[in-house]
Amino acid sequence: MSATQSSAKMYKYDDFDHAFVRDRNIEFADQVARRLSGEITEDQFKPLRLMNGLYLQLHAYMLRIAVPYGVLSSKQMRKFAHIARTYDRDFGHFTTRQNLQFNWVKLAETPKILEELAQVEMHALQTSGNCIRNTTTDQFAGAARDEHSDPRPWAELIRQWSSNHPEFTFLPRKFKIAITGARKDRAAIRVHDIGLHAKPEGFDVYVGGGMGRTPSLGHCIRTGLAGEQLLSYLEACLRVYNRYGRRDNIYKARIKILVAALGPDEYKRQVEDEWARMDRAKVDAPVAEIERLKSYFPDPDFKVASFDRVAFERAQTADAAFARWIKNNTNPHKRDDHVSVTISLKPVGLPPGDASSAQMDVMADVADAFGYSELRVSHEQNIILPHVHKGDLYALYTQLDTVNLSTANVGKITDMIVCPGLDYCSLANARSIPLAQDISQRFEDAKLSDKIGDLQIKISGCINACGHHHVGHIGILGVDKQGIEFYQILLGGRADEKAALGVITGKGLPAEAVPAAIERVVRLYLELRTSDDERFIDTLERVGRETFAGALHEPA
Amino acid sequence: MKLLTANRLTDGLTLWYAGTPESGTQESGKPESGTLESGGWVEDAALASRLSDDDAEALLIAWKLRETDVVAPYLIPLTDTGTPVQREQVREFVRANGPTIGQTADAIASAHNRADIFEN
Incomplete structure (x- = not known):
């Protein structure tokens, strides 16, 4: 051991x-x-x-x-x-x-x-159907330096409450909840049916966000909600939705449609009215139960070892690829001698989010050796070791490199969110993965990728938006145009604490034209940015989408 | 002309009907008992039978009754040139050939009408 x-x-x-x-x-x-x-x-x-x-x-x-x-x-x-x-x-x-x-x-x-x-205490229940699905959260929960409240106990509370909940097993449509407890929103809470921001003073509750056919940002209907009142408030939100959600039309059945139809203020009024009338004591978890759940998530027994900074820096000087991996794939930890490591599942030219059994075994091995046996899955389709001592980073990197898991592109242009698309999904209209492979090959040059900096491309093979295209800095939506795949390009979306929906810019492009179009947009960004620190999304917001529209549709 | 396709119940894999309009069916129109293979089903789309509209409809009805063998059977209409109708072109190409992971966009664009699968 x-x-x-x-x-x-x-x-x-x-x-x-x-x-x-x-x-x-x-x-x-x-x-x-x-x-x-x-x-x-x-x-x-x-x-x-x-x-x-x-x-x-x-x-x-x-x-x-x-x-x-x-x-x-x-x-x-x-x-x-x-x-x-x-x-x-x-x-x-x-x-x-x-x-x-x-x-x-x-x-x-x-x-x-x-x-x-x-x-191993896992199942596949409630991963389909019109019920409350898996609650998602910050992949760095319990580790991030910018976290003010660990979302995991609350996610577990919601999991226990929503598992086989008799009242919410047949909702008008599926229902997704996300929680963050950090300054930066890494859980995309504004584009979920309910988004929760856990703060020291209580929860901010956002309702009615979502993507798909009718994208919408969630509306904040309550702030400062006490944790011990969370379940009853969620139950009130769900009851109003369950009562009035459109069961007659699948395309209008999500809560975002109801909130838009009623208006956020009226929806909130009805929720508050329901909440006031409800016997909350029968719903809310006792404080002791919440404390019990919190006890599931203590810090690991952090390794106490001196950190040889000189040797660490020497290793980076000797191995530029390692230095780049440190720069791109680590996130600040609440302890100075630790970091969180993101293992990229986006190697150039391969399907995003896929891992072989051999890679899974190595990820389990390195989690045991260097990460307190714990891993996370991010909604960006990467794997995270939340707690790694800095002194172990080179050994970790070396081991990951043996199975093609050392790609140093987290947050960069080739770290794309991509749905399975028409290669697997029976709902899709167009393929996503081959297009992502083409784009990643076009931007595989590490220096170019680093020069571009943070840029999120998100690709969906149909309007259901499993690939989150609405909130990509550059979003790509596959459509079926008389039997041929075309791709609409959206610009300006973001899923973070400044959440925004991208806007379709110009006509759809055939698959073979998309990578070059993306490159023209990126090259224009490099010309327009005021400094290396101005990210693509910042430049786009400063100069406006129209500036980029021409480049997107310029003939090759 | 049409193709008949379905998924195998036990493993979900895509199947194509490669028999004659008569093979594997009784005079009543119901499929005979026996294996999928003897009934005319194959995994290779290139071997799929091009069926007249009437024969295809009759086979579809017959095989819908064999729910312990195949799931979700449906017909793919073909154009005069032998490719699936435009609405279904890309989808049926992927269904016939399997995931296209690793192909470039250029290869995909030029491969939609793979002749050896949907030729006359």
């Missing part, structure tokens, strides 16, 4: 949880057996398999596994590697919901996979 290996500090199943998941798995195994024998039809079976995270996609079944608020142990990551090797095609895909999808599972083997997941 290495110096830092330990049990990850995270949620723990109690007897109830184990029994609940076991019973659901037994139930689903029976449903699968009855489907295979012909006892139940596909129409009868489809809603049942979806409730267990099993979709039928373009080429095969896809199983979506919940990673609660993106928190993983090394043991769980190793289980993913085992499942990828044993039941799939040796890889998995980390998603923008901080979950994991296997794209090639067999129906007959799904019960066995769920049984394996239950062994």
Whole structure:
């Protein structure tokens, strides 16, 4: 055992949880057996398999596994590697919901996979359907220097409250909650059905954000909400939505449509009225329970070792690639002798968010060796080691490099959010991954990428916006134009604390024209920026989208 | 002309109907019992049978009854030139060929009408 290996500090199943998941798995195994024998039809079976995270996609079944608020142990990551090797095609895909999808599972083997997941306290429940989905949060939770409140206990509280909640199992449409507890919003809370900002004085509650067909930024309807009142307030928000949400029209069924129709003030009035009438004591968690949940997430036993700064700097001088990785892939930690490390799943020319079983095993190994056995999945589709002692960074980097996990591009132009697109998804209109591969190859030069600096490209293969194209600095939306893929370009979106929706700029482009168009926009940015520190989004906001529109659509 | 496609129930993989209008079906129009292979289904889209509209509709109805074998069967209409109709062109190309990961955009643009799969 290495110096830092330990049990990850995270949620723990109690007897109830184990029994609940076991019973659901037994139930689903029976449903699968009855489907295979012909006892139940596909129409009868489809809603049942979806409730267990099993979709039928373009080429095969896809199983979506919940990673609660993106928190993983090394043991769980190793289980993913085992499942990828044993039941799939040796890889998995980390998603923008901080979950994991296997794209090639067999129906007959799904019960066995769920049984394996239950062994490591995981499942695929509520990863589909019109229920409350996996709550997402800041990938640096509990570690970030700019954090004022750890969102994980609250995410766990919401998970327990929303799991199999009888009142909210059949909502008008799916429902997504995100929480941040830091100065910087890394959880994109303004584009969720409910976004929560945990502050020392209580929660700011944003409602009615979302992307998809009708993008909208959430409206703040309450500030300073006490943590011990969180569940009852959420319940009031959900009740008003459940009562008046448009069940007659799937395209108008999300809460953002209701909030827009009522107006944020009227929606808030109804929520407050519901909240005032409700028996909150029956809903809210007792303070002791909240404290118990907080006790799941203590700091790890931080490694106490002297940090040899001279040797660290010497290593960076000797290895420019390591120096670049340090600069791009580490985030300030609350302890001076630690950092958070982002392992990029965006190597140039490969599918964003994918990891092979061998890579998963190495990520589990380095988490044990250098990261207190803890990992996170970010909504940007990368993997994070939240706590790494600075003295271990070179050894960590070297080990990651052996399996092509040392790409130093976090936050840069090739670190794109990309949905599976038409290569896998039955809803998509256009492919996303090959386009991302083309763009990453065009910008693979490290010096150029670093010169460009922070720039977020986000690609969706259809209007459902799983690739978050509305909030990319440059967003790309794939559309189907009489059987041919075209891509609309949006400029000016952002998902951070200054959230904004991008605007479609000009006509759609064929796939082969997109990388050059992006390059023209980027080169214009480099000409226009006032200093190396002025980011793309800052320049764009200063000079306006129209300045860039010409470059985007200039003939090649 | 149409192609008949579906997913296999047990593993979800894409299948293509490569039999004749009569193969694997009884006079009643219902598929005979037996394996998918004997019923005319293959995984290789290049082998898919080009069926007349009437034959395709009859086979679709017949195979919808075989729910323990195939899931979500549907027909892909073909144009005179043998490619799927425009609305479904890219989607059916990907469905027929599998994920296109690793292809360049130029390759994708030129490959939409892969002749060896949708030729007359």
